[in-house]
Amino acid sequence: MTITESILTVLTVVFGTMLTRFLPFLIFSKIKTPPYITYLGTVLPYAVIGLLIVYCLKDSAYSSLHSLPEGIAILFIVLLHTWKKSTLLSIGGGTIFYMFLVQVIFR
Structure with missing residues (x-):
């Protein structure tokens, strides 16, 4: 992988992890x-x-x-x-x- 592909892969994994961690709090904070x-x-x-x-x-x-x-x-x-x-x-x-x-x- 090139440097750009590596950075995009890491950013995608970070985004996916943050989404699955924070989404329940965002959903259940309103209800x-x-x-x-x-x-x-x-x-x-x-x-x-x-x-x-x-x-x-x-x-x-x-x-x-x-x-x-x-x-x-x-x-x-x-x-x-x-x-x-x-x-x-x-x-x-x-x-x-x-x-x-x-x-x-x-x-």
Whole structure:
């Protein structure tokens, strides 16, 4: 791609991303938010986290020691979240702890 094509591609992607992010706010700022949309806003974050957990653990072999770092990291995340009640800390701390386990302890 030429420089012009690259710039146009990036601008198109930026415009598409901004449109999909801002359009719901523009639509629902003028009218009352439907109850179904409010309901989805309360249940979807938990569903997405559950889906991510299932997706991340789908290929783990639980009958071998290769899944030990995942198990230890999950236990760490549950304990950390129970203690601090911070989603961001749980996600970041769990990721850092898992990477430490995989790259240092379980080589």
